[in-house]
Amino acid sequence: MPIPGDWQRNEQGEGGAGDPACPVRDYATWLNIVFLVLAAVLTVRFARTGGGMMLKMMGGAPEQPGAANGHVHHGG
Numbered sequence: 001m002p003i004p005g006d007w008q009r010n011e012q013g014e015g016g017a018g019d020p021a022c023p024v025r026d027y028a029t030w031l032n033i034v035f036l037v038l039a040a041v042l043t044v045r046f047a048r049t050g051g052g053m054m055l056k057m058m059g060g061a062p063e064q065p066g067a068a069n070g071h072v073h074h075g076g
Contacts, residue, residue, distance in 0.1 A: 046052075
């Protein structure tokens with residue numbers, strides 16, 4: 001039994017439509033292609049809308065409560 005996503009060939013070693021150089025593609029192959037295209041589109045959109053600058057602004061550790069006035073609250 002073939003594993004979904006594997007390249008499949010018939011008994012003569014041929015791929016789809018009798019062409020030996022053309023492997024048969026199943027549903028998992030097409031789903032992989034669709035999601036790769038979707039990932040590429042979302043990556044381009046992220047880059048064009050300033051996603052890198054947003055991540056740079058969000059970088060760094062959050063401030064501790066009371067750190068602005070020099071007082072740090074200790075539990076207890």
